[in-house]
Amino acid sequence: MSVDTQTVLRIASLARIAMSEEEAERLKPELNNILGWVEQLGEVDTSGVEPLAAVIANHTRMRDDVVTDGDKREDILANAPVAEHGFFAVPKVIE
Amino acid sequence: MTDITDLGVADIRDGFRGGAFSAREVADAFNDAVAGSDALNCFIVKTPEKALEAADEADRALAAGDAKPLSGVPLGIKDLFCTKGVQSTAASHILEGFVPPYESTVSGNLLEAGAGMLGKLNMDQFAMGSSNETSHFGNVVSPWRRNDGGNTPMSPGGSSGGTSSAIAAHIVPAATGTDTGGSIRQPAAFTGICGMKPTYGRCSRYGMVAFASSLDQAGPMARSVKDCAILLEAMAGHDAKDTTSLKEPVPNWEAGLNGDLKGKTIGIPKEYRVDNMPEEIDALWKQGVEWMRDAGAEIVDVSLPHTKYALPAYYIIAPAEASANLSRYDGVRYGLRETPDGANLQDMYAATRAAGFGDEVKRRVMIGTYVLSAGFYDAYFTQATKVRTLIARDFDSAWESCDYLLTPTAPSAAFGLGDLSDDPIAMYLNDVFTVPSSLAGLPAIAVPGGLDHQGLPLGLQVIGKALDEQGVMNAGLAMEERAGFTARAEKWW
Numbered sequence: 001m002s003v004d005t006q007t008v009l010r011i012a013s014l015a016r017i018a019m020s021e022e023e024a025e026r027l028k029p030e031l032n033n034i035l036g037w038v039e040q041l042g043e044v045d046t047s048g049v050e051p052l053a054a055v056i057a058n059h060t061r062m063r064d065d066v067v068t069d070g071d072k073r074e075d076i077l078a079n080a081p082v083a084e085h086g087f088f089a090v091p092k093v094i095e
Numbered sequence: 096m097t098d099i100t101d102l103g104v105a106d107i108r109d110g111f112r113g114g115a116f117s118a119r120e121v122a123d124a125f126n127d128a129v130a131g132s133d134a135l136n137c138f139i140v141k142t143p144e145k146a147l148e149a150a151d152e153a154d155r156a157l158a159a160g161d162a163k164p165l166s167g168v169p170l171g172i173k174d175l176f177c178t179k180g181v182q183s184t185a186a187s188h189i190l191e192g193f194v195p196p197y198e199s200t201v202s203g204n205l206l207e208a209g210a211g212m213l214g215k216l217n218m219d220q221f222a223m224g225s226s227n228e229t230s231h232f233g234n235v236v237s238p239w240r241r242n243d244g245g246n247t248p249m250s251p252g253g254s255s256g257g258t259s260s261a262i263a264a265h266i267v268p269a270a271t272g273t274d275t276g277g278s279i280r281q282p283a284a285f286t287g288i289c290g291m292k293p294t295y296g297r298c299s300r301y302g303m304v305a306f307a308s309s310l311d312q313a314g315p316m317a318r319s320v321k322d323c324a325i326l327l328e329a330m331a332g333h334d335a336k337d338t339t340s341l342k343e344p345v346p347n348w349e350a351g352l353n354g355d356l357k358g359k360t361i362g363i364p365k366e367y368r369v370d371n372m373p374e375e376i377d378a379l380w381k382q383g384v385e386w387m388r389d390a391g392a393e394i395v396d397v398s399l400p401h402t403k404y405a406l407p408a409y410y411i412i413a414p415a416e417a418s419a420n421l422s423r424y425d426g427v428r429y430g431l432r433e434t435p436d437g438a439n440l441q442d443m444y445a446a447t448r449a450a451g452f453g454d455e456v457k458r459r460v461m462i463g464t465y466v467l468s469a470g471f472y473d474a475y476f477t478q479a480t481k482v483r484t485l486i487a488r489d490f491d492s493a494w495e496s497c498d499y500l501l502t503p504t505a506p507s508a509a510f511g512l513g514d515l516s517d518d519p520i521a522m523y524l525n526d527v528f529t530v531p532s533s534l535a536g537l538p539a540i541a542v543p544g545g546l547d548h549q550g551l552p553l554g555l556q557v558i559g560k561a562l563d564e565q566g567v568m569n570a571g572l573a574m575e576e577r578a579g580f581t582a583r584a585e586k587w588w
Binding site: 012088 | 192193194195196197294295296309335338339341342401404407408410411418422425426427428429430431432434438439440441442443444445446448449452457458460461462464465466468474475477478479480481482483484485487519520534535536561
């Protein structure tokens, strides 16, 4: 399977990466090379094989449902590109 | 007196405790080495004051009779670890200026054990790369050069390239690395040092900038197996802040080191004999087999039939996880923000990420987004995770006939910077011997074995069963004792 320029632009949009048509054009053969290469996985018979999610057996542990952290608003906002009135600020979302 | 910067972790610790030198003298010596290393570009941030502060604390502690396990030892910290109050960028532009208000568990454990921090080590951007050419802060240069009299700048490997270069150049005695598909072991091989990737879950990932969460694992890099054991003991341990960290006791690995392999069986996987592998690597591999035999081990041939599918599976799984992990970089809470004139929120996200991610990061986020997108998920992602199951089963079958596997660490010696940067797949193939054990979450160590005809280091790798770090380090030690690798790069920087 290979991707065309429109598909590259659609993926870029899904990935929230601004991209010009020229850039998409440049990226297209790179992505197609990589996709062509990983497609060899299709030749492996995986019928009846479960997907592997956790490599080492581990148990999800429970902890008491109590607050263990908090009161760190200043710390959390310290790295924000724009913070106002104790909040993260972003461009206007609702007109 | 020997130059302090030629000492490793154990020698610094013991010399400091024995009164041969003060922690302050050690910190001064390494701070000077760091200050004089700019031509290698190993550091993104230098923190001489942190190293001195820890040294003074170590000197006070020793006088008071309560020196800690790593008191007196200064270390480098890969920039993938968040360090409280010190810029942490994962070598990216999008996190440039990010100063974490918290400390990663692994770096915190090392500092808690008395270690000092010399600075934040350069790396491939978000740990995506095998040559340290994707950093926003410039390429790291290896201290090694070919013996042809030329001065071609060589790759230190990646992604832990700042780490490997600094250790090989004796600018730091040891440092942290991280390994997703080979990022500790391949750079260790390229620079003639040791690097240990522990079992997935041994070290907490809390505060480690996430690349591919089911694969990422921290580990030590140093100039000896013993130094790796000392550091890993301090780094590892269960952490309530990372649900994938294993609730297992941390063994006393240093005390358990023993290079006698009597009664152990070493498997040689036939699928690791890849096309176009230099004859010298094959010769070193055979030499490694002899070293293992000499140490008392029995040698058997084994088969890991799905090995050739490990890399393609990895290059679906890792980008898929990366595309999800990196979605957090949106210009809102930290790091870079780009707001073009009249931009709405979506435009801001897209402009920020376009400006903040390097080419390789974009490539992988795009691949990851594609293989997870509607209609392609099963064909790519689900199939890759099923193949991952088969790869893990291959190792399980191998353990029925052997205790460890011996393989080369990388399919070539270091290459020149720029040699592979136009060919992503050729670059990916560097990790052909390290990716399978990453996919299976197994512990593995890289140990230097010798030099090739160009005078560049070559490494061997030992892979072991889950949680058998001790066995893996012991087999590594057996090789280290017999390889007698003392070569080092001549200082030119």
